[in-house]
Amino acid sequence: MQTSEEDVRRLLTAIGDDPTRPGLIETPARVVKANAEIFAHTGETTFTDYKLFEVATDTDMVVADIPFYSMCEHHLLPFFGTVTVAYQPKQQVIGLSKIPRLVDWAARRPSVQEGLTTLIADELSRIVSAEGVAVHISARHMCMEMRGINRPGTTTTTQVTRGIFKTDAMLRQEFQQQVH
Numbered sequence: 001m002q003t004s005e006e007d008v009r010r011l012l013t014a015i016g017d018d019p020t021r022p023g024l025i026e027t028p029a030r031v032v033k034a035n036a037e038i039f040a041h042t043g044e045t046t047f048t049d050y051k052l053f054e055v056a057t058d059t060d061m062v063v064a065d066i067p068f069y070s071m072c073e074h075h076l077l078p079f080f081g082t083v084t085v086a087y088q089p090k091q092q093v094i095g096l097s098k099i100p101r102l103v104d105w106a107a108r109r110p111s112v113q114e115g116l117t118t119l120i121a122d123e124l125s126r127i128v129s130a131e132g133v134a135v136h137i138s139a140r141h142m143c144m145e146m147r148g149i150n151r152p153g154t155t156t157t158t159q160v161t162r163g164i165f166k167t168d169a170m171l172r173q174e175f176q177q178q179v180h
């Protein structure tokens, strides 16, 4: 499934512009191409592109800060920021380069920040069967900055914790320090 150039021309007309004016002639083709990248989700409900590695049981918490871009499902406007992912391994870790892939996989479909946070936490929990998982997202939403409440620079934060990140105060605190 893809956006068609005709869809884009119709949108340009609907917002009161002229899709035949010189500046816009190439636009439909560009938007089709951009959408194919921005919404390049696989359609799969689970993330499958990873390998697991065995580790010692006393391995420390794994933390990664990953920049992300996504589109909000309410307005199809960008929201973007940083995902901080942490987990306390039990016996397995996921290859480090795969955590950004997991974030991209989750972000390349229209979503809301809460849903994105939960999806990443759920998938990571499932994949590494960790003692605990924590995901924090700090993001700016163009639908809140360019329209609506019109508050430029506002940051929205969401957090989902699972397992020992809920119960172990020290670990929780360690994670909060990584976030701020």
Ligand SMILES: [Zn+2]
Residues within 6 Å of the ligand: 072, 073, 074, 075, 076, 077, 141, 143, 144
């Ligand atoms: Zn929105």
